[in-house]
Amino acid sequence: MGTRLVVVGGVAGGASAAAKAKRENPELEVVVYEKSGWVSFGACGLPYVLSGEIPSLEALVARTPEAFRKGGVLVYPRHEVVDVDYALRTLTVYSHGEGRTFQERFDHLVLATGARPVxxxxxxxxxxxxxxxxxxxxxxxxxxxxxxxxxxxxxxxxxxxxxxxxxxxxxxxxxxxxxxxxxxxxxxxxxxxxxxxxxxxxxxxxxxxxxxxxxxxxxxxxxxxxxxxxxxxxxxxxxxxGVRPNTALAQAMGVALGPTGAIATDERMRTNLEGVYAAGDVAESRHLLLGRPYWLPLGDVANKHGRTAGAVIAGKEARFAGVVGTAVFKVFGLGVATTGLSLERALSEGFRAKKVFIRAEDSAHYWPEHAPLWVELVYEEGTGRLLGGAVVGRGQAVKRIDVLAALLHQKGTVEDLMGLDLAYAPPFSPVWDPLLIAAQQARG
Structure with a gap:
């Protein structure tokens, strides 16, 4: 028998872990059990199916069980893992379709059981x-x-x-x-x-x-x-x-939870049990600004978790760098993007924080489609270190948040933001980008 990886949960974190492990080490036997009838889908697209902007639920599926099988990964929807015996390295699986229970062995186990609505x-x-x-x-x-x-x-x-x-x-x-x-x-x-x-x-x-x-x-x-x-x-x-991490199976088998209530992992997504990993909404990340475990149940984070776990299981060097809390969404015509800490949160965490909030334009004032763009910068008084920010406006203009997120990852300052060589052309930005205008005000 070969080395067997079993993944519990087949959506973002679980699917990414299974696919990455198999790609990096084709000798691995990889099996995925998913309680629901769907795997590898973009849950973040569900509101847009409800609105009619996305034509069907099927459009959200990234890979079907058949596509996984062609890549050597066996995926079983409507199969629920109900128990794990860590000492024997076995798990008990209930097939909802067949109405039967069976046991399966594992050498490596990835818990990707996601989160549940409150x-x-x-x-x-x-x-x-x-x-x-x-x-x-x-x-x-x-x-x-x-x-x-x-x-x-x-x-x-x-x-x-x-x-x-x-x-x-x-x-x-x-x-x-x-x-x-x-x-x-x-x-x-x-x-x-x-x-x-x-x-x-x-x-x-x-x-x-x-x-x-x-x-x-x-x-x-x-x-x-x-x-x-x-x-x-x-x-x-x-x-x-809200949602909460779905940790019932993990707790029953002795996996330790962290201070957020999600599964505690290291930067390689390993839990306290040898050979057991966690990925996705059930697992903690590390917040780079706060310097402690943080729970961020987002699809992009889940995919990165899974990719890291899969690579490590396959014998490769991989680490999950951590998060700064970047998010973006739209409500009607307005895009809202945030990263890092709000001023309220920064102050509550003990930072000597200040903020600027400005209204500018997302393109040159003479460009026909120019629209308002609001920028908030949260920074540390004295050092000028960036602690967070928000960008609110129309369309893709709010993706400027990624500049702030990148600076947060590098412990950048308002002065660093001021020095950036940002792109300029009238359809895309005023000659002074709104981020730079905000940085000028913050610098004083």
């Missing part, structure tokens, strides 16, 4: 018409529900809640967004949130902030959300209050 402890959440959006099955259920829905309430104004608010409006629904904090996108600073709120209102999304859901009314099917500020009629409710 279900708030609100009476009535078990009724029909109440949904989450995490899996392809969730997406299929919501697509069916949209055929008859008129009014939707969304609990939570983070990335998913905001993206789905747009999708529901494009499907013609009345939408109310309910957020317990004092603003949408509460993890960032108020100026950014204000721009998001304005865009939501402009497109007919009713935004309630500082409210808590008390109950979901209905007699088996949801009819309304009762809140601390009143009642919101709704025949469709999306729970988008």
């Amino acid at each position: 279900i708030p402890p609100v009476p009535g959440v078990e009724q029909e018409g109440v949904y989450t959006l995490r899996s392809m099955e969730d997406g299929a259920a919501l697509l069916e529900a949209l055929k008859g829905a008129k009014r939707a309430a969304i609990l939570g104004a983070g990335y998913i809640g905001l993206e789905v608010a747009e999708a529901f409006r494009k499907r013609g629904l009345e939408v109310t967004l309910l957020e317990a904090q004092d603003r949408p996108l509460p993890q960032w600073d108020p100026e950014v949130s204000a721009l998001v709120r304005e865009e939501l209102s402009r497109h007919g999304v009713e935004v309630w902030t500082g409210v808590r859901a008390l109950a979901l009314r209905g007699a088996g099917r949801v009819e309304a959300v009762e809140t601390t500020e009143g009642v919101v009629p709704a025949d469709l409710v999306l729970l988008a209050v």
Whole structure:
């Protein structure tokens, strides 16, 4: 028998680990078990399937089980790993399709069990018409529900809640967004949130902030959300209050969790158990600014985790560098990109932080399609070290955030940003790029 790698979970982190390990070491036997009926898909595209901008769920699939098999990786959808005996190096698998249980051996194991939606402890959440959006099955259920829905309430104004608010409006629904904090996108600073709120209102999304859901009314099917500020009629409710790492299997087999509640790993994605690795939304990363474990459940991070784990298992040198918390999303016509720490977060972490927030233009003032671009820089007083930033505007202009992310990885300063040779041409930037204008103001 050859050396066998078993991967538990076949979406971003798991699929990347399996494919990379097999490419780097073709002698490995690689098997993937995935509880759901789908593997290797782009979950981040689900809101755009709901909106109709992406034509089907199938369009989100990167590689099918058949394509994996052609590459020498055996992938089994609808197979759930229910137990692992680490001492015997065996796992117990339940086939949902066949209704049977069997055992499988492993030499290396990758836990890529992802994250699960948080279900708030609100009476009535078990009724029909109440949904989450995490899996392809969730997406299929919501697509069916949209055929008859008129009014939707969304609990939570983070990335998913905001993206789905747009999708529901494009499907013609009345939408109310309910957020317990004092603003949408509460993890960032108020100026950014204000721009998001304005865009939501402009497109007919009713935004309630500082409210808590008390109950979901209905007699088996949801009819309304009762809140601390009143009642919101709704025949469709999306729970988008967050996710948690799905660590039940890991804990049962003795894998250590870190301070975030996700699986603790080193830079090679190794856990505390020899031969056991973790990747994707179930695993921690290291935050380069904070210098400690951090949980960032995003698709690009999951793929990097998996690629690192796969290479290490195959005998290659690989390390996951860490994260600075970069993210980007769009809500209607507005792109919102953030990286590093907000001013509120930086101050709470003990940094002597300051910020500048400017409005500029994303291209030359005489260019026909020029549009406003807002830039926030968060930096350390005295040293000028960059701690974070945000870019808000139209279209691809917000990808300027990558410049700030790169500087954060290099412990760059406002002065370093000022010295960068950034590209200029009237269709793409004013002669002074908005990032440089912000840096000038921060430098004083």
